[in-house]
Amino acid sequence: MAVEQQTLQGRRVGVEEGLRRGLRNFWHPILQSKNLGAGPLGLRRLGEDLVLWRDGQGRPHLFPDRCPHRGARLSLGRIQGDLLACWYHGFEFAGSGECRSVPVEGAESKLITRLTLPSYPVEEHWGLIWAYIGEVDLFPPPPLRLPEELVDPAWSGFICEAHWPANWTLVFDNLADPMHGPFLHSRSYTLGKGLKFDRLHVRELEDGFIVERELQRGVNFDWSEVHLGGLAWFRIDIPYPWFAGPGGPLRILGFATPLDAEHSLIYFLRLRRSSGWRRALWRFLYRTFWEDQHWKVIEQDRVMLESQRGLDSRLFEHHAQSDVGVIHLRGLLNREYARQQERYRQAATRGPVRHPSEAEAEERPV
Numbered sequence: 206m207a208v209e210q211q212t213l214q215g216r217r218v219g220v221e222e223g224l225r226r227g228l229r230n231f232w233h234p235i236l237q238s239k240n241l242g243a244g245p246l247g248l249r250r251l252g253e254d255l256v257l258w259r260d261g262q263g264r265p266h267l268f269p270d271r272c273p274h275r276g277a278r279l280s281l282g283r284i285q286g287d288l289l290a291c292w293y294h295g296f297e298f299a300g301s302g303e304c305r306s307v308p309v310e311g312a313e314s315k316l317i318t319r320l321t322l323p324s325y326p327v328e329e330h331w332g333l334i335w336a337y338i339g340e341v342d343l344f345p346p347p348p349l350r351l352p353e354e355l356v357d358p359a360w361s362g363f364i365c366e367a368h369w370p371a372n373w374t375l376v377f378d379n380l381a382d383p384m385h386g387p388f389l390h391s392r393s394y395t396l397g398k399g400l401k402f403d404r405l406h407v408r409e410l411e412d413g414f415i416v417e418r419e420l421q422r423g424v425n426f427d428w429s430e431v432h433l434g435g436l437a438w439f440r441i442d443i444p445y446p447w448f449a450g451p452g453g454p455l456r457i458l459g460f461a462t463p464l465d466a467e468h469s470l471i472y473f474l475r476l477r478r479s480s481g482w483r484r485a486l487w488r489f490l491y492r493t494f495w496e497d498q499h500w501k502v503i504e505q506d507r508v509m510l511e512s513q514r515g516l517d518s519r520l521f522e523h524h525a526q527s528d529v530g531v532i533h534l535r536g537l538l539n540r541e542y543a544r545q546q547e548r549y550r551q552a553a554t555r556g557p558v559r560h561p562s563e564a565e566a567e568e569r570p571v
């Protein structure tokens with residue numbers, strides 16, 4: 206697919222059309238568990254309309270929100286035991302995506318065995334529902350590898366959720382850019398501290414990289430870890446002042462799930478490593494004081510990202526040395542996207558992969 210935009214010098218600065226809607230064949234946090242009730246829920250993630258629902262045993266499932274019969278939204282349907290039933294003609298689907306009932310044809314229906322919906326793998330951890338959105342046959346999902354803070358009970362924290370009218374890559378750029386801290390957040394408790402100039406360097410990690418300042422550490426937002434091992438996430442430490450109580454810096458794990466090319470769902474998981482009364486004190490202080498302060502900081506990021514007015518901002522960029530993390534990250538995302546596109550192209554040369562419902566539609570009289 207062609208790059209949409211070029212600069213005057215022919216630099217490649219555009220974001221591939223597909224990539225604007227998100228990186229498929231990756232795990233993404235898509236919803237807080239508490240927001241999925243007893244009925245099916247329609248959502249848009251990565252520009253795709255999806256239906257998320259829990260079966261009778263509470264297990265979440267995720268399908269495209271389109272019934273393979275005649276295209277009605279499955280999110281308007283009903284859950285009946287372990288099956289999701291379309292409202293229009295009552296076709297029923299199991300969590301695997303297999304059709305289990307075509308009531309209009311009765312028990313003898315042959316269509317049942319030929320209808321299967323794509324079922325995206327879903328897991329639930331730490332109060333969030335995580336989904337692997339992509340082509341499972343072509344890109345077998347890797348195990349969901351969560352940040353260790355979400356697995357190790359020594360850490361305790363909170364989910365902060367935000368919806369920003371900004372493309373997800375702008376959110377990623379922001380998280381890989383420690384030098385905005387002392388400027389944009391200069392009036393917060395610690396983020397205005399330290400030097401306002403620095404050199405940054407990138408160090409490779411097993412599944413990503415760290416971008417870090419050379420002249421200071423532990424003073425401000427001085428480094429950012431970027432992980433792209435099947436799940437894209439960021440690790441950042443924010444120094445806390447003494448009156449935040451014991452427990453070291455605030456650890457932030459950042460995620461940005463594209464809703465579509467212009468909107469993102471942001472999760473900042475805020476954690477501290479503490480136990481006993483220290484943990485209780487931190488949780489109390491967070492709820493009564495720090496949460497509001499952090500919201501003020503995040504709002505500053507939102508205002509800046511909105512002010513960039515979309516991905517066209519890339520056409521007018523002039524990078525500073527401090528953008529080395531942003532550039533490195535964009536390179537990794539572009540290469541991953543190109544790798545996937547090559548795989549899609551190879552698969553297409555083996556013949557079109559048609560959805561069973563399409564094949565069916567051609568064979569049956571209208």
Ligand code: FES
Pocket residue numbers: 272273274275276277291292293294295296
């Ligand atoms: S459109 Fe869903 S059962 Fe007919």
Ligand SMILES: [Fe+2]
Pocket residue numbers: 385386389390502506
């Ligand atoms: Fe920020």
